[in-house]
Amino acid sequence: MPAGIYTSRYKWKEIMRDSQDYSDLPLWDAWYSHEDIDDFIPYGGWGRCTMRQYSGSTLLENVLVDLNVYRREPQ
Secondary structure (H helix, E strand, C coil), X not given: CCCCEEECHHXXXXXXXXXXXXXXXXXXXXXXXXXXXXXXXXXXXXXCCCEEEEEEEEEECCEEEEEEEECCCCC
C-alpha cells in the first residue's frame, strides 16, 4: 500500500496553507460526524479521500477505537 496523508481539512489549511504538492498521495481524512466517505469538501488538491476517520475514542466491545471507512476501489 502506498504512503498517504492523514489530516483534516482544518489542519491542512492551517499548517500546510492548503498546499497541493501531495495530492497524488492517498488521503485519510479526519472529519468526525461525517461517516459518508463521499460527503467530502475538496482541499489540498484532493477531490476525494481514500479513508475517513469519522469518530474517535469509541467504546466497541470494551475497547476504545477510532472508527473509519475505507474506499476499496482505486482513486
